[in-house]
Amino acid sequence: MLIAATGTDGRFPTALTDAAPALRDVRQAVDAALAETLAAKRRSAAPALRELIDTLHGFLFAGGKRIRPVMCLCGWYAADGRGDPEPVVRAAASLELFHTFALIHDDVMDNSDLRRGRSTVHRSLADLHRSRGGTGDADQFGRNAAVLLGDLALTLSDELLHTSLTPDQLRAGLPVIDTMRTEVVFGQYLDLLGIGRPIGDLAHALELIRFKTAKYTVERPLHLGGALAGCSPAVADACTAYALPLGEAFQLRDDLLGAFGDPTATGKPAVDDFREGKCTVLMALAVARADQGQLRLLRSLVGRPDLTEEQADAVRAVLEATGARHAVERMIARRCRRALAALDRASFPRAATAVLRQLAYALSARTS
Amino acid sequence: MLIAATGTDGRFPTALTDAAPALRDVRQAVDAALAETLAAKRRSAAPALRELIDTLHGFLFAGGKRIRPVMCLCGWYAADGRGDPEPVVRAAASLELFHTFALIHDDVMDNSDLRRGRSTVHRSLADLHRSRGGTGDADQFGRNAAVLLGDLALTLSDELLHTSLTPDQLRAGLPVIDTMRTEVVFGQYLDLLGIGRPIGDLAHALELIRFKTAKYTVERPLHLGGALAGCSPAVADACTAYALPLGEAFQLRDDLLGAFGDPTATGKPAVDDFREGKCTVLMALAVARADQGQLRLLRSLVGRPDLTEEQADAVRAVLEATGARHAVERMIARRCRRALAALDRASFPRAATAVLRQLAYALSARTS
Numbered sequence: 001m002l003i004a005a006t007g008t009d010g011r012f013p014t015a016l017t018d019a020a021p022a023l024r025d026v027r028q029a030v031d032a033a034l035a036e037t038l039a040a041k042r043r044s045a046a047p048a049l050r051e052l053i054d055t056l057h058g059f060l061f062a063g064g065k066r067i068r069p070v071m072c073l074c075g076w077y078a079a080d081g082r083g084d085p086e087p088v089v090r091a092a093a094s095l096e097l098f099h100t101f102a103l104i105h106d107d108v109m110d111n112s113d114l115r116r117g118r119s120t121v122h123r124s125l126a127d128l129h130r131s132r133g134g135t136g137d138a139d140q141f142g143r144n145a146a147v148l149l150g151d152l153a154l155t156l157s158d159e160l161l162h163t164s165l166t167p168d169q170l171r172a173g174l175p176v177i178d179t180m181r182t183e184v185v186f187g188q189y190l191d192l193l194g195i196g197r198p199i200g201d202l203a204h205a206l207e208l209i210r211f212k213t214a215k216y217t218v219e220r221p222l223h224l225g226g227a228l229a230g231c232s233p234a235v236a237d238a239c240t241a242y243a244l245p246l247g248e249a250f251q252l253r254d255d256l257l258g259a260f261g262d263p264t265a266t267g268k269p270a271v272d273d274f275r276e277g278k279c280t281v282l283m284a285l286a287v288a289r290a291d292q293g294q295l296r297l298l299r300s301l302v303g304r305p306d307l308t309e310e311q312a313d314a315v316r317a318v319l320e321a322t323g324a325r326h327a328v329e330r331m332i333a334r335r336c337r338r339a340l341a342a343l344d345r346a347s348f349p350r351a352a353t354a355v356l357r358q359l360a361y362a363l364s365a366r367t368s
Numbered sequence: 369m370l371i372a373a374t375g376t377d378g379r380f381p382t383a384l385t386d387a388a389p390a391l392r393d394v395r396q397a398v399d400a401a402l403a404e405t406l407a408a409k410r411r412s413a414a415p416a417l418r419e420l421i422d423t424l425h426g427f428l429f430a431g432g433k434r435i436r437p438v439m440c441l442c443g444w445y446a447a448d449g450r451g452d453p454e455p456v457v458r459a460a461a462s463l464e465l466f467h468t469f470a471l472i473h474d475d476v477m478d479n480s481d482l483r484r485g486r487s488t489v490h491r492s493l494a495d496l497h498r499s500r501g502g503t504g505d506a507d508q509f510g511r512n513a514a515v516l517l518g519d520l521a522l523t524l525s526d527e528l529l530h531t532s533l534t535p536d537q538l539r540a541g542l543p544v545i546d547t548m549r550t551e552v553v554f555g556q557y558l559d560l561l562g563i564g565r566p567i568g569d570l571a572h573a574l575e576l577i578r579f580k581t582a583k584y585t586v587e588r589p590l591h592l593g594g595a596l597a598g599c600s601p602a603v604a605d606a607c608t609a610y611a612l613p614l615g616e617a618f619q620l621r622d623d624l625l626g627a628f629g630d631p632t633a634t635g636k637p638a639v640d641d642f643r644e645g646k647c648t649v650l651m652a653l654a655v656a657r658a659d660q661g662q663l664r665l666l667r668s669l670v671g672r673p674d675l676t677e678e679q680a681d682a683v684r685a686v687l688e689a690t691g692a693r694h695a696v697e698r699m700i701a702r703r704c705r706r707a708l709a710a711l712d713r714a715s716f717p718r719a720a721t722a723v724l725r726q727l728a729y730a731l732s733a734r735t736s
Binding site for chain 1: 526
């Protein structure tokens with residue numbers, strides 16, 4: 001099997017790359033499928049279009065944890081998938097291309113400058129346009145070209161999926177993909193609706209992380225892998241019981257990293273979430289626990305596009321002082337335990353269980 | 369059959385609605401499938417999300433000629449499709465949802481205000497946000513929500529397609545869809561690259577209309593319908609021979625309507641193409657034939673976002689005086705004849721041939 005639970009020496013891994021050395025094999029196989037897909041498309045594309053594919057290639061290989069492809073393979077093994085894993089690897093790679101579509105559009109919508117430690121796609125395409133003396137508004141060109149590049153990633157995702165699976169796998173896998181995609185769009189829209197709202201709506205923040213992350217990042221990729229192995233509803237349910245708490249823990253960790261993380265490790269500025277006024281559980285808890293002065297400070301600073309580093313430090317101090325940061329840490333630990341308990345109840349093959357256990361620790365405790 | 373070549377009384381139809389009264393039945397069946405798809409999604413969506421689906425509904429039913437669905441059904445009949453046409457109608461409707469995705473994103477990219485005689489989607493979503501006192505930049509909200517709404521249309525398109533076809537039809541149809549989508553994205557990017565360029569590149573303008581319209585609007589929908597009927601490569605080739613000249617004629621007509629059309633009929637302001645500096649065959653021909661003074665006028669006015677109606681009239685006068693308008697009319701007539709000749713050589717069933725003949729006239733001569 002491509003994923004093996006080896007080499008962890010009994011210690012808890014703290015980064016995804018430590019989770020299981022053999023996960024590297026999954027990532028390599030997925031990356032090979034991605035590289036091959038892009039190369040084939042590049043060969044058949046008109047010369048003027050190659051820059052589009054090259055930009056996509058640059059983005060895909062600048063980083064990315066390949067969590068969704070890894071989960072897809074885990075779903076396949078959890079459902080006791082046998083035979084050639086190659087179609088599953090390619091389907092898993094198609095999830096990464098879908099994720100790329102979502103990230104590129106997200107960065108356009110958020111007007112972000114940095115992703116994976118480098119310029120976002122719309123910024124690099126704007127720079128490309130500027131550097132060759134293209135006329136018109138270069139930033140506008142960059143945004144529009146990035147929307148198209150996102151669409152291209154989605155199209156390639158579809159094509160990779162459709163050309164990889166057997167008819168039976170297609171019939172089992174497409175409903176999972178369709179459901180996932182609707183959930184992602186709906187989750188993004190809920191996010192958008194939340195941006196204008198007063199910060200502090202905990203119920204909304206929790207609904208968001210379930211839709212936007214728990215289902216999208218963990219549950220549906222597991223379900224896809226499971227479906228490709230022809231899994232029973234019981235196995236799919238067991239995947240859900242593990243996936244939802246873990247996915248929430250993953251997003252809660254993401255929120256903490258967005259507020260307190262090291263930008264050189266996360267690849268994103270640690271002020272973006274504050275500037276955007278992102279509706280996180282962390283912020284909602286702080287608002288709920290804040291005294292008058294702290295509340296005034298949060299309301300006056302969070303959501304300011306021109307927030308300085310010093311002001312961000314003041315926000316961080318409130319997140320600490322109110323105990324919101326520690327409360328989120330406790331929520332993460334609780335959710336990680338729930339995921340592990342679900343794993344104990346599941347009747348997955350032993351090797352699959354071992355890897356999923358390691359992933360639960362790694363995704364809850366990651367630093368990037 | 370849903371499409372019947374009846375009721376034209378030997379006269380050449382000049383609008384798509386006149387092409388064959390029974391085409392109305394296709395449109396009604398397609399519209400019913402669209403309405404049903406949206407209603408089902410609305411029922412299962414959280415209340416906050418219903419406005420997204422309602423906006424999509426409003427856009428879909430504000431107009432639209434349903435050309436691609438009609439072509440898809442024609443492809444099915446051309447390939448002698450038999451049995452229940454319901455899956456084909458639903459696949460045809462999925463093309464309309466894909467087209468909706470493309471239009472919504474296109475309007476965001478072009479910053480257009482009007483489509484189908486009413487506010488574009490990003491404008492109405494901005495208005496909605498403003499009217500309920502949403503905070504933040506309402507225009508930014510509108511653009512971002514419109515990108516998501518486009519993505520939702522695409523997702524619904526996929527789901528409708530996937531849930532409608534038999535496994536054999538899926539295997540035959542998906543490659544056509546995948547090819548079409550890549551072509552559309554590539555065509556849009558070529559368009560984007562052209563916007564900054566000096567107007568007058570005829571080869572580029574011709575390449576564009578083949579990619580962006582001829583294949584997308586006529587050839588691939590015919591191929592999809594054909595594939596769902598299990599057509600032979602010979603039938604697909606015969607569809608291509610008809611589709612490419614007709615699709616070019618359709619776009620050339622579109623360019624004429626963009627310059628000289630009646631905005632109350634087209635639903636779009638007749639200055640948008642000029643303001644955008646759109647790289648049309650019409651404009652390229654005018655540039656090639658212009659004298660020094662005319663060229664100066666074109667170069668100084670075309671592409672100005674603040675172009676007035678009077679300045680637009682001056683541009684139109686050059687398009688007339690250089691003979692570019694008449695040259696495009698001749699190109700349309702020539703392409704229409706080529707499409708008809710291809711139809712004569714094809715061995716489609718008689719009824720299908722009759723409808724395709726009527727469509728060739730209608731699409732070449734339409735006024736909206």
